[in-house]
Structures are given as structure tokens and as C-alpha cells.
Amino acid sequence: MYRMLIVEDSQEEADRLAAHLKRYASEHDEEFEIDRLVSAHSLVARSHQADLVFLDIDLPGEKNGMEAAADLRRYDTVTPLVFVTNLAQFAVRGYSVNAIDFLVKPVRYYDLAMCMDRALLVVRHRGGNAISIPTHDGMHVTAIRDIIYVEVTGHYLDYHLVGKNEPLRVRGSLEDVARSLAGTSFVRVAKSHLANMSHIKDVQGDEVRMDSGDTLYFTRTKKREALATIAAFLGGST
Amino acid sequence: MTNPSDMQLVSATFPIILTASLFTAAKIILAIWLFVRKLPHRNRFALRAVVVFAVVLVAVVAGSWVGTVQNPSLTTSNRYLAQAAVFIPLPIACLAATAWLYDASPWTLLFCVTAGYTLQNIASSAETFNWLLSLVLTGGVSEPFAALDMLVTPLVIYVVGYLVLVRRIEREGLELIQDRKMLLMILALLALVIGFDLVNKQLEEIGTPVEYVIILRVFHSCVCVFMLLLEYEMLYSKSLKTEISTMSRVMEGERRHLELSRESIQAINARCHDIRHQVLKQLTRDDSPHDRETLTAIAREISIYDSQVKTGNETLDVVITEKGLLCEREGISLSCIADGSALSFMSATDIYALFGTVLGDAMDAAQANDDLSCRRIVVNVHQAMGFVSTHIEYPASGAAERDASVPLRLIVESYGGTLEPSEKNGVRRVDILFPANPRS
Numbered sequence: 001m002y003r004m005l006i007v008e009d010s011q012e013e014a015d016r017l018a019a020h021l022k023r024y025a026s027e028h029d030e031e032f033e034i035d036r037l038v039s040a041h042s043l044v045a046r047s048h049q050a051d052l053v054f055l056d057i058d059l060p061g062e063k064n065g066m067e068a069a070a071d072l073r074r075y076d077t078v079t080p081l082v083f084v085t086n087l088a089q090f091a092v093r094g095y096s097v098n099a100i101d102f103l104v105k106p107v108r109y110y111d112l113a114m115c116m117d118r119a120l121l122v123v124r125h126r127g128g129n130a131i132s133i134p135t136h137d138g139m140h141v142t143a144i145r146d147i148i149y150v151e152v153t154g155h156y157l158d159y160h161l162v163g164k165n166e167p168l169r170v171r172g173s174l175e176d177v178a179r180s181l182a183g184t185s186f187v188r189v190a191k192s193h194l195a196n197m198s199h200i201k202d203v204q205g206d207e208v209r210m211d212s213g214d215t216l217y218f219t220r221t222k223k224r225e226a227l228a229t230i231a232a233f234l235g236g237s238t
Numbered sequence: 239m240t241n242p243s244d245m246q247l248v249s250a251t252f253p254i255i256l257t258a259s260l261f262t263a264a265k266i267i268l269a270i271w272l273f274v275r276k277l278p279h280r281n282r283f284a285l286r287a288v289v290v291f292a293v294v295l296v297a298v299v300a301g302s303w304v305g306t307v308q309n310p311s312l313t314t315s316n317r318y319l320a321q322a323a324v325f326i327p328l329p330i331a332c333l334a335a336t337a338w339l340y341d342a343s344p345w346t347l348l349f350c351v352t353a354g355y356t357l358q359n360i361a362s363s364a365e366t367f368n369w370l371l372s373l374v375l376t377g378g379v380s381e382p383f384a385a386l387d388m389l390v391t392p393l394v395i396y397v398v399g400y401l402v403l404v405r406r407i408e409r410e411g412l413e414l415i416q417d418r419k420m421l422l423m424i425l426a427l428l429a430l431v432i433g434f435d436l437v438n439k440q441l442e443e444i445g446t447p448v449e450y451v452i453i454l455r456v457f458h459s460c461v462c463v464f465m466l467l468l469e470y471e472m473l474y475s476k477s478l479k480t481e482i483s484t485m486s487r488v489m490e491g492e493r494r495h496l497e498l499s500r501e502s503i504q505a506i507n508a509r510c511h512d513i514r515h516q517v518l519k520q521l522t523r524d525d526s527p528h529d530r531e532t533l534t535a536i537a538r539e540i541s542i543y544d545s546q547v548k549t550g551n552e553t554l555d556v557v558i559t560e561k562g563l564l565c566e567r568e569g570i571s572l573s574c575i576a577d578g579s580a581l582s583f584m585s586a587t588d589i590y591a592l593f594g595t596v597l598g599d600a601m602d603a604a605q606a607n608d609d610l611s612c613r614r615i616v617v618n619v620h621q622a623m624g625f626v627s628t629h630i631e632y633p634a635s636g637a638a639e640r641d642a643s644v645p646l647r648l649i650v651e652s653y654g655g656t657l658e659p660s661e662k663n664g665v666r667r668v669d670i671l672f673p674a675n676p677r678s
Contacts, residue, residue: 092547092558094575095620102573110612111571114631114665118616202624203673228658231671234622235629 005050040068270354551578600632
């Protein structure tokens, strides 16, 4: 179940978008809870939680959609945003608030479906599932988004997790972990390291700096494939 | 154990010469086949191949008969002259045979034949080298060793040749050979190498110490290897030059197009601005003879053209505005969220060529879709993780999409970037990744 939030003052446009979302959900075997706000005020007041926000740029009131998005980004840098607008020219700067796409009114179903294919990938990457890691003390369940990177040393795997000083050490092979995390936000940067792209701060040459402060290194044989994976991840293709 | 000098002085019988000649013919055919095997066949290829094999067989049998029965001096006292008369013009015969079998330009075939023939020369040289080495180390050459040398050494050389040279041709393609003079020089050099090989063989018989002959054998092999490297260098550096020259022509065209587009858009904007000014003037007049609703509608329509896209990069603005107007006309929805300033490290011509071409392809694919409601192009440019990520997606046209052209890849790679096209669920995606500061 994903929570969709439509911030739109026009009843007609909001209804059209909601109808398209319902159709998409039924065609793709998804379940959406659709909510609507008529002004930017409620969005900024944090009264609604959402997995994906559709935001009209030309909203009435003190703030327009672009300004509301900028306010939202001060405390929420991750919730994906899609602008809905009459004039495409105004949405081009959506990158400044990390918007993933925009739709031109009146929204066509095909446009929404194409947009949703990418948007849901982003939603899944940031939300994501959990995996079970069998340890000596029993099964350890952790959200995929909380794994920063996985490192192999000999026959042991070290899971470096968000908020943990010490890695979680288990016996296993990195190939098996890579297989189980296929299709998620992980990229093989070296024979010994699997990095969560959601936690990559930046890449300089062969250095992959993680947001935990750790630095991993590309191996020459893996770099090309890893860059292709990162390109698809940043572009929203995977 | 047989003393090789004794072996060579004895007049060879017809069966021995026939076997040796057939074996040599098979090695030459195999070496040339490695290079030509991926070339397109001519029609009735199997029949032609049978004819070629039959001609080779007849020539070998007849030659062996003449050399041993009719004129034995051709395989004894004059045998090196006879071999030179056969082997030096042989590449020309091979060229004729391959031209009859494969549908390729004579220059491509000449490349394959000379490369194959040189590879066979290396194998022959290595065989003799092993044979001489055994002679120096053990004082003679046993028959099992000689047989093993004759069978295994060419195979090893051919496998190495396949891995190092032939696979590259299969991977990178056999480009059109353009440096024809050089190829003819290679052919002449090949004739010299064959002559050198035959002289080397004769040196053993006139009493030259084996150690010197071994050194000359190594020298002969090195010349063959350098010849092959020269051929490859010629092939691929030439093909790279061709790519760069094509790209320069494309880029010059793109630069002129960019200037024209920029001027056109400025002219449209200036004209629209004037019209809007006139419309607004009419709207503010109480006694305007025009209908207010119509004037408001005109002002709104014009604002679409007046509001040029501002991405933070003037060239990207021109491309997006230009393509946006074309998309508008064709009913294609163009969704562009772009931080153009992130592309400041690229030259204007490169930006225009890259985005213009990809968006041109995207528009062609979108227009191929008969369902007007399914025409959409998405362009995203943003910075993250120390990269500039560019993502373009559009409906796949159903027909085989052309892969990113060489000039586009060269543009992207010249900034240290990568370009990855993909297709899934009827949507074509092009992901381009640049280091954010490629020149720092």
C-alpha cells in the first residue's frame, strides 16, 4: 500500500488524477491510498504523510507549488515529488526541489503511467523491503535502506548498518547477498564490496564515499558495470 | 633418432612430399579461414568451397607428382627455388579463392589473406625453431617429437592468434580498409618474409651453425609478429581517424544549426513579445473593438512561445525550446526538469549535438506511435553523488532502435562519461552519466 497525496485546488483536475491513479493501481496490481489537499499550507504544516506527492505549481494562497516544495525540502529531502502544471516552462527548475517529473494538465493516463513507473521505483528504493540476516544470535531483520554497504573478508560478511558502530558479522558469500539484493539499490563496486546507492555521498575517480564516512574503491573490472548501474539508478531506470 | 641433415639430403618420395604438402595447405587454409570466417558468404558457398578444396587437392597432388617423379630436382637440389616459386605468389591465389567464396571488398580480403598467411608463417617458424632447439639440446630430433611439433605448435599459435587478433576483429568489426597503399606494401613485405624463411631453411644445409639459424628463426618470427601488429594498427588507427573526421563534419553541421536555432528562437520571442504587447494594449482600452475573451485567449497562447525554457544553460535552453515547439506541433508531451548549469563543463556544440540527436530520436519514436495519447518524452538533468545524471525516456517505437551512434558515444566519453541505452515495458531509456567536474 502506497500513500498518494494530490495537492490541487481544481476539483476536476484532482478527480482526473485520482481516477488515473486508481486505473494504474488496478492494472499494475498495486494498492494506493489517495488523499487530497487544496492548498500548499497543509502540505508544509506536515499534516499529511505520503509516499508520493503530486503538487500543482499554480496553487492559490500565499505560496505557489514551487515555493511549497522548497519549504517541504527543508525537513523532508526524500519524499518524491511530481509537479502538475499548465505551463511546462515553469516546471523545468523542478530539479532544485528534487522533483522527479512533471505532468501537464489535463493529465493523460499514458503520461501518468510512464511517470508512475519511475516514481514507484524511487518510492521502493527509499522505502523498501527488509531482509533476514541469520546470525549466531538468531535471525536479524533489517530494512534494506538501513544497509550502507556489505563487505566480505574471507568467509565472513560485514553488514555496515545505519546507526551501528560495529558491523553485523555473519558467515556467507557476497555473491549470494548480491543475488538476494538484485533489483534493489545495491551496486557491486568491487569484488569485496556491495554498496547501497542510496547511501553514496559522492564518487571521485575510483573512490566511492559513503554517507557514513567510509570510502570504498572501484576495482577496474567492476567500474564500468557499476557506473552503468549508478547511471540507471540516478536516472530512475532501475 | 634421425639426423635432420641426413633427412633433408635424401630424395623424398612422392607419398612423403604429398603428405607434407597437404599438411602445409591445410595449415594455410585454416589460418586464413580464422580471419575470413565471419565475412558474408557468396551464394552457393558450400559448392564453391568444395570446388576450392578440389582445386587445392589437384594442385597439391600434381605438384608433388611433378616434383618427385617427373623432375626430382624440384624436391632436392632446386627445392628452395621451387618452394619460392610456389609460396611467394600463393597469397595472390588465396586472394582469388577467398574473393570467389566471400562477398567482401578486395582490400578487406587482402587484409585477411595477408594476416592469415603471416600467422601461418609464425607457426611454421615456431615449428622449425622447436625442431632446431631439440637438435641443439639433444643432438637430433626424434620422430614422435617432430610429429608432435608439426601438429601441436601450429595449433598453439593459431589459438593465441585467435585470442589476440581474431577476437578483436569479431568484437570491433572489420572496418573498411582505406589505406590501400600500405596494404600493398604489406603484401610485398610478406613476399620478402617468405623468401627470408626459405633462405633460413637453406642455411642449415650449407653448414651454417644451428645457433645462428635459431637466431635468424627468432628474427623471422619477430618480423611476422610486427607485420601483424602493423596491419592491425593500420586498420584500427585508420578507422578511428575516420570516426573522428565524421564527427568533425557532424559537429560543424550542429554548430551552424545551433546558431540558426538560436536566431530563430530569438526572432520568434521578439515577435511574440510585440504581439502580446499589442494584445495587452487592446485589453486595457475600454473602447477596444475586439472581444476581450478572444484577446485573453490569444495572450495565453502567445505566452507559451514567449516563455522560453530557462534551464541555466543557454544551449540546452535552445535545444529544449526548439524541440518543445516541435513536440507541441506533433502532440508530444515533453517533460523537462533540467539543471542546465550542471552541464557548464560541456561545449555548446557538444550539448547541442548530444541532446539534439537523442531528442530527435525520441521524437521519431514518439511520432511512430499511432495512439496520440501515448506520446511522451521525459528529460531529466540533475547532479548527485558527484555526477551529472541525464535521463531521457520515450515510448519505444517497436522497430529496432538504433544504438547510440559513434559520435554521441565519443562526445560522452570525451568528458569521461558513460552512455547506457535500455528498454523495458515499451519504454526506451537513455542514461548518461558524467563526472561533475571532468576536467578538475
